[in-house]
Amino acid sequence: MQAPNIQPPSAIERREFGFILFKERMMMRHKSFRNPVDLQQYLVITAPSDTYFSAAYYDRPEESMENKGWIGADLIFDIDADHIETNCKIEHDLWVCQSCGTLGKGHQPASCPKCGAQKFEERSWLCETCLEAAKRETLKLIDILQSDFGFSDNDISVCFSGHRGYHVHIESQAVRTLDQLARKEIVDYVMGTGLNPRLHGLDERGLKKHQIVIGPDLYDPGWRGRIARGVYDFLVNIESEQFKTAHDLRKPVVDTLIEHKDLILEAWRKRAPWDAVKGLGIKTWEKVVARAITRQAVNIDTVVTTDTHRLIRLPKTLHGKTGLKATEISVKQLESFDPLSEAVAFKTGMLTVNVVEAHQFRIGNEVYGPYKEQVLELPTAAAMLLLCKKVAYIVR
Amino acid sequence: MLNTKSDLAKYSFTIEAAKYVRSLGLNFDDLGSPAYFQILDRAEKRVEEAILHGIVSGAWHNDDIEILSFPVSMILVKAAGESFLKRRYALAEAKRAYGLLKFENKEKLLAVAMGTFNWRIKSLVTTIPQIYDFAMHFADFLRNAPVFHEDKWKLVNRVMIGGEIYLSKEEVARLLQEEVQKHIQSKLEGEKEVDLPIPIRQRVERLGQLLLKHKEEIRVEELPRGITSVAFPPCVKHLYDVSIAGQHIPHVGRFALTSFLLNAGMSVDGIVKLFSTLSDFNEKMTRYQVEHIAGKRGSGTKYTSPNCDTLRTHGLCPGPNEICRGIRHPLTYYRRKLKTIKLEVGKAREQKRGRWVYST
Numbered sequence: 001m002q003a004p005n006i007q008p009p010s011a012i013e014r015r016e017f018g019f020i021l022f023k024e025r026m027m028m029r030h031k032s033f034r035n036p037v038d039l040q041q042y043l044v045i046t047a048p049s050d051t052y053f054s055a056a057y058y059d060r061p062e063e064s065m066e067n068k069g070w071i072g073a074d075l076i077f078d079i080d081a082d083h084i085e086t087n088c089k090i091e092h093d094l095w096v097c098q099s100c101g102t103l104g105k106g107h108q109p110a111s112c113p114k115c116g117a118q119k120f121e122e123r124s125w126l127c128e129t130c131l132e133a134a135k136r137e138t139l140k141l142i143d144i145l146q147s148d149f150g151f152s153d154n155d156i157s158v159c160f161s162g163h164r165g166y167h168v169h170i171e172s173q174a175v176r177t178l179d180q181l182a183r184k185e186i187v188d189y190v191m192g193t194g195l196n197p198r199l200h201g202l203d204e205r206g207l208k209k210h211q212i213v214i215g216p217d218l219y220d221p222g223w224r225g226r227i228a229r230g231v232y233d234f235l236v237n238i239e240s241e242q243f244k245t246a247h248d249l250r251k252p253v254v255d256t257l258i259e260h261k262d263l264i265l266e267a268w269r270k271r272a273p274w275d276a277v278k279g280l281g282i283k284t285w286e287k288v289v290a291r292a293i294t295r296q297a298v299n300i301d302t303v304v305t306t307d308t309h310r311l312i313r314l315p316k317t318l319h320g321k322t323g324l325k326a327t328e329i330s331v332k333q334l335e336s337f338d339p340l341s342e343a344v345a346f347k348t349g350m351l352t353v354n355v356v357e358a359h360q361f362r363i364g365n366e367v368y369g370p371y372k373e374q375v376l377e378l379p380t381a382a383a384m385l386l387l388c389k390k391v392a393y394i395v396r
Numbered sequence: 397m398l399n400t401k402s403d404l405a406k407y408s409f410t411i412e413a414a415k416y417v418r419s420l421g422l423n424f425d426d427l428g429s430p431a432y433f434q435i436l437d438r439a440e441k442r443v444e445e446a447i448l449h450g451i452v453s454g455a456w457h458n459d460d461i462e463i464l465s466f467p468v469s470m471i472l473v474k475a476a477g478e479s480f481l482k483r484r485y486a487l488a489e490a491k492r493a494y495g496l497l498k499f500e501n502k503e504k505l506l507a508v509a510m511g512t513f514n515w516r517i518k519s520l521v522t523t524i525p526q527i528y529d530f531a532m533h534f535a536d537f538l539r540n541a542p543v544f545h546e547d548k549w550k551l552v553n554r555v556m557i558g559g560e561i562y563l564s565k566e567e568v569a570r571l572l573q574e575e576v577q578k579h580i581q582s583k584l585e586g587e588k589e590v591d592l593p594i595p596i597r598q599r600v601e602r603l604g605q606l607l608l609k610h611k612e613e614i615r616v617e618e619l620p621r622g623i624t625s626v627a628f629p630p631c632v633k634h635l636y637d638v639s640i641a642g643q644h645i646p647h648v649g650r651f652a653l654t655s656f657l658l659n660a661g662m663s664v665d666g667i668v669k670l671f672s673t674l675s676d677f678n679e680k681m682t683r684y685q686v687e688h689i690a691g692k693r694g695s696g697t698k699y700t701s702p703n704c705d706t707l708r709t710h711g712l713c714p715g716p717n718e719i720c721r722g723i724r725h726p727l728t729y730y731r732r733k734l735k736t737i738k739l740e741v742g743k744a745r746e747q748k749r750g751r752w753v754y755s756t
């Protein structure tokens with residue numbers, strides 16, 4: 001079903017491919033294809049549940065890792081709802097201890113509170129809030145890639161993974177041969193790791209006792225502007241519980257900030273907010289900046305970007321955990337992209353399934369569930385999602 | 397443009413200098429003849445300076461001799477065949493280049509950066525807040541800057557607009573030093589000349605002896621065979637404790653711990669045993685992976701453990717303690733702490749014997 005439409009990557013003969021098969025549930029790696037037709041034929045014959053290709057280019061992609069002959073690799077980013085804090089996870093994500101069967105909500109613990117074992121089956125749900133959070137994060141990343149790194153729409157391709165996240169893929173000669181160290185620096189840049197605000201204009205001027213604090217402005221480029229906007233944002237929201245309980249800022253400091261909030265925000269319109277209030281020194285501002293940049297930074301999977309041999313899901317193939325299609329989106333359309341309708345692969349037919357338990361979910365314009373121990377006839381895409389999530393089985 | 401002989405004498409590693417040397421049509425076999433004596437002398441001196449002082453001097457009398465002595469020095473270093481010398485010589489030449497480049501005008505820096513190294517770099521006419529002289533593509537920056545450890549060299553701490561990083565002249569010269577070093581080092585990895593004329597062979601021998609003598613001065617501190625977990629840095633200590641307790645560690649963490657322990661001298665068996673308490677332990681698989689990191693499988697590369705910066709990136713640094721200050725690698729921490737422990741143990745022993753030794 002997926003083969004005729006798949007979109008082969010550029011320089012297909014230089015890429016390594018990997019597949020997960022339905023039956024064996026094992027990754028078959030080190031495959032290579034000389035042309036798109038060979039790949040399509042292979043897909044039709046083997047019908048894998050998941051299809052991956054390497055971000056890397058090799059002389060001999062089919063050889064073992066050390067003999068492949070690495071030529072270079074595209075720059076890739078993986079944004080997954082798993083790495084983003086959302087309040088709804090506690091509602092819809094479950095873990096099951098594999099040794100005693102204990103169930104819990106939210107993210108899996110380090111060890112089972114009942115038996116102490118550490119192997120869990122994670123049951124994450126496909127939730128709109130999480131998907132939206134991942135999309136926001138991707139948009140933030142694209143802004144950094146374009147305005148700071150100078151990549152154009154043509155360099156960047158965005159792909160909904162088919163599950164809970166987005167892949168951003170940059171094919172550009174300029175970055176192809178960057179090594180792991182260089183890519184690590186790029187990771188640190190987008191995540192704001194190791195950022196020193198004093199190298200971005202936060203400074204003290206003048207003699208002792210008469211010192212004033214200066215700092216970046218809202219419209220400054222790069223991280224300077226992001227620091228300023230982050231601090232502005234932080235101040236606007238400072239009364240919310242989330243900021244009040246900041247462990248690194250002591251209560252009197254937070255109280256001072258709250259008390260003079262309007263004064264500082266007003267001063268920002270005149271470009272000198274950093275010294276608007278006496279008693280708020282550079283040390284305090286450094287702490288405020290440290291908190292403020294967490295919301296400006298992008299949460300990415302650090303390992304994916306630094307790994308120069310990574311395999312990633314091939315666009316237009318199915319995701320084994322949802323039955324949805326990995327879907328390429330142009331940068332311009334990302335904002336309005338709706339994964340729950342545009343990534344639907346199975347658009348016709350009905351299936352009868354026995355649903356054990358399912359949260360509410362949406363496919364296209366239709367909202368389904370919640371269900372509990374019900375036999376239902378559902379459109380194929382909805383049934384497929386429940387089957388892939390292992391919360392339903394087919395009624396024969 | 398590098399258009400004067402003096403430029404070529406300063407920057408003999410450039411494409412322009414190589415072209416000039418080629419245009420002279422010199423014959424390699426003639427190098428032994430007395431006519432080249434001065435060139436050989438300067439060439440030997442260059443290497444000698446590298447061995448003794450770690451930097452090649454930037455003063456010379458005759459441009460031609462200076463230009464021609466560089467490729468001859470390369471032949472000498474290659475012939476000596478010591479990778480230690482190759483590294484030291486490349487660094488010494490690069491330091492010399494930095495010293496000279498710092499004081500050049502912007503055009504000369506551009507000529508070297510673009511002409512020989514193909515950097516995408518431009519000179520800024522009106523400098524924004526006056527501290528920036530150049531804007532260069534971030535990829536060229538990243539090929540050279542990550543080895544520096546100061547905060548200002550981290551990409552996240554730079555002003556970057558539209559893919560261009562803003563830098564001062566001094567900073568560009570420093571990045572060029574790195575590029576020059578890599579350039580010379582890679583040239584030195586090439587095939588060495590066979591059948592060297594006798595006068596050259598004599599000089600190679602002399603340099604070899606000088607190197608031997610100098611190398612002895614470098615004290616290489618070897619790590620003990622046993623492992624002392626009390627000397628572990630906080631990051632490794634945490635990973636180590638967690639694995640002893642049989643709790644889950646992410647893949648990056650396992651790699652960091654394994655490569656650290658291997659480098660600190662722990663055996664493959666010891667590490668496999670350490671992981672045996674993990675719930676998903678599979679001895680065959682674990683052994684294979686540990687041996688791979690130890691360089692006993694696959695490509696034979698023994699992996700060094702990740703540095704502090706990398707551990708921070710992957711969220712494995714629990715935050716620095718007192719000793720961590722100024723340290724960039726967990727193994728440095730371990731060595732340093734070990735030394736302190738040894739000293740303390742030694743002192744305690746001496747005290748027991750009733751003597752107090754003021755050793756450092």
